[in-house]
Amino acid sequence: MHDDTKKGEPEIAPRLRARVKLKDVAERAGVGIATVDRVLNERGSVSPEITRRVIEAARELRLPRSLPVPYRRGLRLDVILTRPDTPFFERVNQAFMRAAALLDRSVIVQRSFVDETEAERLADRIRSTRCQAVVVYGQENLAVIDAVATVTSAGVPVVTIVSDLPTSPRLAYVGINHHSAGRTAAFFMARMAHRPGSVIAVGHSFRYRAHADRISGFRDGLADYAPEIAITDVIEGRDDQGLTERLLSEALRRSVNTVGVYNAGGANRAIERSLGQAGLAGKVVFIGHELTVHTMRMLASGVMTVAIDQNPEEQARRAIDVLLQRFGYGERLNTLGEVPFTIYGPENLPRPDLV
Helix, strand or coil, X not given: CCCCCCCCCCCCCHHHHCCCCHHHHHHHHCCCHHHHHHHHCCCCCCCHHHHHHHHHHHHHHCCCCCCCXXXXXXXXXXXXXXCCCCHHHHHHHHHHHHHHHCCCCCEEEEEEEXXXXXXXXXXXXXXXXXXXXXXXXXXXXXXXXXXXXXXXXXXXXXXXXXXXXXXXXXXXXXXXXXXXXXXXXXXXHHXXXXXXXXXXXXXXXXXXXXXXXXXXXXXXXXXXXXXXXXXXXXXXXXXXXXXXXXXXXXXXXHCCCEEEEEEXXXXXXXXXXXXXXXXXXXXXXXXXXCCXXXXXXXXXXXXXXXXXXXXXXXXXXXXXXXXXXXXXXXXCCCCCCCCCCEEECCCCCCCHHHC
């Protein structure tokens, strides 16, 4: 990150920066408020030297508004994602591509893909960034947390996306409330199962805060909404189709009176195959996550009951907006806070080409 604070000058606290007005810029630049207004709104009739002084004063005071494009420093955002071959992260990747296409030429969104299950590789990738800011998805691992701390201490802000790293010094988390999503799954399971019985919960890996929170929320929600429904197995399938299918098939054979399956992970096709082999497809409640071409097909056919989608388009846009605001690109908007999730069933599916 470029530090615009001159040597010998105290850094301006965020609380005070929010109060910076045009008159403050005018006083620092030694010009009138009308001149500042003409420069910042690009109305012309101001000499290059005066324009330069006004822009420098606005930068030094970190005026909370967008500066004229010719005077912005180039900004590179490093978006580190994983497994673009998976339907969900293909959507995330496409969402960042669409968001980047709307930015001006001074902002470059660089996307790369790392196997986030190899924590040391992800940590090395974070530390090796040459960009001014990082957006990253990863597991809550000490090596990853240390890498975030390393780049943050060097002045590179980090935004976590999809799954949070709350014990790291990241600038912000952009994503849904996964505990609430899990409780929502429990609510629908309780209302749709219609009878006491057992359910099986499937997740990616509890090394990810998102998946641990979803399962925790599901467990808490069932205790509140349907204490007569018991969770008999919790499976970590690591979003591996073969592993998930094998583990779930084994759990279904052990389970008595299965009324539902909650998949907090991404291997929904494995769930579909296991339920089909057990003769339970369409007969038990199947609640999963993310709207993809596969889950749309399952919802339409009745195999899946409900899908909880975490709106990757909104996550990508907000992650970029948070960093643009951090560097003075644009008005201060309320882009923090939880991203809302969307509930899909067979009656509100969008066209496949819109997913």
